[in-house]
Amino acid sequence: MKNNDISFFFNPKSVAIIGASPVAGKLSHVIMNSLKDIGYPGAIYPVNPKYKSIDAVECYHSATDIKADVDVAILCIPANGVLKAMDDVIKKKVKGAIIVSAGFKEAGHEGVELEEKLKKISREAGIRIMGPNCLGIFDNISKIDTFFILRERVRRPSLGGLTILSQSGSFAGTIMDELSAEGLGVAKIVNYGNRVDVGESDCLEYIAEDKSTKVVGLYMESVDDGKRFIEAAKRCTQKKPVFAIKVGRHEAGMSAAKSHTGAIAGRYEIYSAAFKKAGIIEVKGYSEFLDACKVLSKQYPAEGKMVLIVTDGGGMGASVADACSDFGLIVAEPSQKIKEILASKLPPFCAVGNPIDLTGSVTDDDYVMALRETMIEYDAAIIMVLWGPPTLTDKLIGMLADAAAELKKPVIICSPGGEYSHKRNKMFEEAGLPVFSSPEEAARAAAVLAKTTHS
Amino acid sequence: MKNNDISFFFNPKSVAIIGASPVAGKLSHVIMNSLKDIGYPGAIYPVNPKYKSIDAVECYHSATDIKADVDVAILCIPANGVLKAMDDVIKKKVKGAIIVSAGFKEAGHEGVELEEKLKKISREAGIRIMGPNCLGIFDNISKIDTFFILRERVRRPSLGGLTILSQSGSFAGTIMDELSAEGLGVAKIVNYGNRVDVGESDCLEYIAEDKSTKVVGLYMESVDDGKRFIEAAKRCTQKKPVFAIKVGRHEAGMSAAKSHTGAIAGRYEIYSAAFKKAGIIEVKGYSEFLDACKVLSKQYPAEGKMVLIVTDGGGMGASVADACSDFGLIVAEPSQKIKEILASKLPPFCAVGNPIDLTGSVTDDDYVMALRETMIEYDAAIIMVLWGPPTLTDKLIGMLADAAAELKKPVIICSPGGEYSHKRNKMFEEAGLPVFSSPEEAARAAAVLAKTTHS
Numbered sequence: 001m002k003n004n005d006i007s008f009f010f011n012p013k014s015v016a017i018i019g020a021s022p023v024a025g026k027l028s029h030v031i032m033n034s035l036k037d038i039g040y041p042g043a044i045y046p047v048n049p050k051y052k053s054i055d056a057v058e059c060y061h062s063a064t065d066i067k068a069d070v071d072v073a074i075l076c077i078p079a080n081g082v083l084k085a086m087d088d089v090i091k092k093k094v095k096g097a098i099i100v101s102a103g104f105k106e107a108g109h110e111g112v113e114l115e116e117k118l119k120k121i122s123r124e125a126g127i128r129i130m131g132p133n134c135l136g137i138f139d140n141i142s143k144i145d146t147f148f149i150l151r152e153r154v155r156r157p158s159l160g161g162l163t164i165l166s167q168s169g170s171f172a173g174t175i176m177d178e179l180s181a182e183g184l185g186v187a188k189i190v191n192y193g194n195r196v197d198v199g200e201s202d203c204l205e206y207i208a209e210d211k212s213t214k215v216v217g218l219y220m221e222s223v224d225d226g227k228r229f230i231e232a233a234k235r236c237t238q239k240k241p242v243f244a245i246k247v248g249r250h251e252a253g254m255s256a257a258k259s260h261t262g263a264i265a266g267r268y269e270i271y272s273a274a275f276k277k278a279g280i281i282e283v284k285g286y287s288e289f290l291d292a293c294k295v296l297s298k299q300y301p302a303e304g305k306m307v308l309i310v311t312d313g314g315g316m317g318a319s320v321a322d323a324c325s326d327f328g329l330i331v332a333e334p335s336q337k338i339k340e341i342l343a344s345k346l347p348p349f350c351a352v353g354n355p356i357d358l359t360g361s362v363t364d365d366d367y368v369m370a371l372r373e374t375m376i377e378y379d380a381a382i383i384m385v386l387w388g389p390p391t392l393t394d395k396l397i398g399m400l401a402d403a404a405a406e407l408k409k410p411v412i413i414c415s416p417g418g419e420y421s422h423k424r425n426k427m428f429e430e431a432g433l434p435v436f437s438s439p440e441e442a443a444r445a446a447a448v449l450a451k452t453t454h455s
Numbered sequence: 456m457k458n459n460d461i462s463f464f465f466n467p468k469s470v471a472i473i474g475a476s477p478v479a480g481k482l483s484h485v486i487m488n489s490l491k492d493i494g495y496p497g498a499i500y501p502v503n504p505k506y507k508s509i510d511a512v513e514c515y516h517s518a519t520d521i522k523a524d525v526d527v528a529i530l531c532i533p534a535n536g537v538l539k540a541m542d543d544v545i546k547k548k549v550k551g552a553i554i555v556s557a558g559f560k561e562a563g564h565e566g567v568e569l570e571e572k573l574k575k576i577s578r579e580a581g582i583r584i585m586g587p588n589c590l591g592i593f594d595n596i597s598k599i600d601t602f603f604i605l606r607e608r609v610r611r612p613s614l615g616g617l618t619i620l621s622q623s624g625s626f627a628g629t630i631m632d633e634l635s636a637e638g639l640g641v642a643k644i645v646n647y648g649n650r651v652d653v654g655e656s657d658c659l660e661y662i663a664e665d666k667s668t669k670v671v672g673l674y675m676e677s678v679d680d681g682k683r684f685i686e687a688a689k690r691c692t693q694k695k696p697v698f699a700i701k702v703g704r705h706e707a708g709m710s711a712a713k714s715h716t717g718a719i720a721g722r723y724e725i726y727s728a729a730f731k732k733a734g735i736i737e738v739k740g741y742s743e744f745l746d747a748c749k750v751l752s753k754q755y756p757a758e759g760k761m762v763l764i765v766t767d768g769g770g771m772g773a774s775v776a777d778a779c780s781d782f783g784l785i786v787a788e789p790s791q792k793i794k795e796i797l798a799s800k801l802p803p804f805c806a807v808g809n810p811i812d813l814t815g816s817v818t819d820d821d822y823v824m825a826l827r828e829t830m831i832e833y834d835a836a837i838i839m840v841l842w843g844p845p846t847l848t849d850k851l852i853g854m855l856a857d858a859a860a861e862l863k864k865p866v867i868i869c870s871p872g873g874e875y876s877h878k879r880n881k882m883f884e885e886a887g888l889p890v891f892s893s894p895e896e897a898a899r900a901a902a903v904l905a906k907t908t909h910s
Contacts, residue, residue: 025845102814106769107804149843153875169815170768173843174871181873221773247773250780285781286774286871287893313625314561318676318702319741325705326740349562359557360624388604388628390480416629416741418636420608438742 012071019077020046028076034145063088079103099131122197134193160185161214187212201232208236218244233278243281246271291445299410301452304379309355311384312362317355323443364396380410401431414442467526474532475501483531485603493600518543534558554586589648615640616669642667656687663691673699692734701726746900754865756907763833764810767817772810778898819851835865856886869897
């Protein structure tokens with residue numbers, strides 16, 4: 001009876017907003033505006049017995065009063081009214097409901113019962129349910145945005161190949177804002193919250209076949225059906241890289257995760273093993289998740305763990321080497337042959353090991369020469385650029401981007417510092433290179449790329 | 456014969472610049488400008504037989520031609536001319552020399568010999584030497600700046616209580632720029648490079664008695680005299696917090712450190728034990744060093760490891776809890792009594808554990824109430840502020856700063872996100888609260904504060 005194809009959620013021809021309101025700041029009003037702002041091309045039907053029209057759009061007494069077909073109903077009403085509203089939604093033969101309302105499992109006993117009833121409804125009526133306690137769907141291709149977060153506070157990212165699937169709404173909203181600030185392009189962001197029906201496995205199955213998604217980031221606190229999850233994830237990882245975070249790795253995090261979505265987070269090790277089995281790249285914190293978004297969106301995967309470090313500051317280069325070793329990368333010296341080539345082309349006080357230290361006398365050309373001569377022996381490079389030396393010019397940015405594109409191997413920029421560096425970091429990003437502002441972030445990102453072939 | 460008091464380096468009444476040049480961009484010219492720009496109040500004597508005057512200041516043929524006394528000579532000439540120049544400097548009875556020139560131990564065999572000769576000169580003539588291959592001294596109190604890095608590229612930080620001692624020049628320059636960008640106040644930054652004479656122990660002895668320094672950050676690749684270092688560090692940690700990084704923890708980092716200052720970095724474990732013995736807080740990477748600068752400049756030390764997490768997003772709060780556990784902090788729930796108080800003052804869907812999840816319905820007052828009611832049972836707090844909820848206003852910033860000041864316990868802000876958050880993070884900083892933009896950074900910083908009483 002259940003419709004296994006959830007693609008209509010991502011391509012609804014029409015949506016009804018149950019509990020629509022003309023009051024600015026109200027959840028349902030924010031959602032209406034989110035849909036308008038992204039340019040949703042379908043029909044929007046507000047539903048609320050209190051109003052005849054909302055923002056000049058006809059408002060319906062009940063979902064059943066809408067004449068046209070409705071693909072998706074978005075429920076923004078208090079938890080205790082949801083079951084009654086679902087009756088109408090089902091009568092209207094809506095394909096799926098996104099229940100954004102909170103106050104379910106996470107609010108205690110009564111909420112648990114409500115969720116059981118929703119599960120039953122979904123099963124029996126064959127209607128698919130996303131949520132409750134969720135933000136729903138942001139889709140940059142089909143132009144859906146059901147997120148009830150003001151655009152002034154959380155910006156929407158530009159179009160790209162990254163899709164985020166998240167159990168947590170705060171994670172989905174925060175990462176959305178970060179990705180916008182970083183200028184990283186997004187295909188879809190999905191938050192299914194308490195997951196009475198649609199969850200990570202449904203989404204992975206759908207996303208596996210989705211041509212617009214090139215990379216998938218998954219946030220998990222718990223899993224609904226472990227076996228099905230591994231199957232769905234496997235199918236997805238065969239087509240595109242998937243990285244995942246399991247939150248609630250420790251006792252404290254686990255009880256936190258439990259209280260907020262009502263889910264019982266299982267033992268961390270089981271998740272870690274499942275990720276491995278499914279070919280998923282595991283990341284271990286919010287920062288690493290963000291690093292993974294950045295490098296996997298922009299870079300070729302690394303074919304191994306051999307990392308080259310090029311720097312113009314010895315001490316800072318040594319910090320990158322330390323961090324690389326911490327993250328399991330191999331920082332081996334180049335061969336004698338390549339060392340000789342480098343030595344012949346660099347001043348005598350430069351260090352031609354790994355890191356290659358070009359020193360404060362560095363030129364733009366030195367960086368590119370060192371990278372080109374050496375990369376044949378490495379899987380990835382971290383180029384540390386400290387902008388102190390006055391001999392360095394902004395031309396370096398384009399030169400390194402060109403070299404990276406030709407080498408077809410991951411090249412990561414690491415450029416810590418203040419204002420002068422921050423501006424150039426934006427320029428590196430615009431040139432398509434992933435930039436990190438500390439040795440530790442750069443090394444962690446390189447390690448994520450190395451895991452793409454070592455999972 | 457050796458002058459054990461190195462305070463004259465930080466308070467020179469006059470400096471001679473050996474190898475001064477009028478050519479913009481030349482090392483010595485940058486130094487002359489650095490001294491002028493910071494407002495160095497003493498006399499500057501350029502020395503170079505090629506010029507009669509430099510930038511309208513009389514230029515001397517040799518150091519011995521200067522009539523007045525000279526406290527410090529700054530040598531900016533090629534390595535092979537340094538010994539000859541030192542003859543004149545010694546004849547002139549200069550108290551100390553800062554040799555910024557590179558091309559010594561780090562450049563190979565001849566350089567090693569040169570350094571041995573410098574060591575001998577220092578011992579026999581009783582002249583103190585900083586360097587070679589160093590940036591020297593930046594002192595915000597006495598207004599010295601011998602750093603040959605253009606201000607346009609690396610900004611100088613404002614006045615404050617933080618002093619950085621660094622073997623590495625690139626580290627000193629980069630951290631200087633970061634501290635400026637973060638708005639963190641600095642007393643002094645010292646870079647002694649190849650350390651033929653003045654090193655970490657001399658500086659720690661001096662800084663221990665320096666009233667302007669409240670916190671000390673130390674960057675080490677190697678140590679000159681381990682026993683003396685521990686003694687000097689102990690004396691310093693008895694008066695103010697000292698945190699340190701040992702770079703070259705792994706084989707790769709070690710060889711990198713070796714090639715760039717010519718020092719042989721010892722086994723990491725020995726350093727770690729020495730830090731512990733001396734009461735030094737060990738940090739393990741550039742990022743953690745920067746975190747330590749931030750929290751130790753701004754916060755009371757934590758009296759234990761019990762950390763409270765307050766959040767308005769459950770999933771993001773769970774990430775903070777995970778990260779805190781990773782860094783050895785204790786994320787225990789508040790007592791039943793406090794839970795009841797919180798429950799009586801918050802809506803039923805809030806989670807009153809640890810994290811306290813105020814949810815998307817949060818108000819400014821909720822944050823402050825939760826903090827005030829609960830902190831009696833905790834040593835530090837991480838307040839995660841996600842700005843999505845429209846009920847949150849900018850007033851929250853001042854309210855949290857006031858509450859933190861009254862509580863006299865560390866309160867750390869964690870606010871990831873995009874532009875809207877970035878702007879408010881600046882406001883948090885201006886209000887005196889340390890802000891971090893990821894759960895991992897915030898937790899690491901809290902762990903640094905906890906180490907102040909657990910070392």
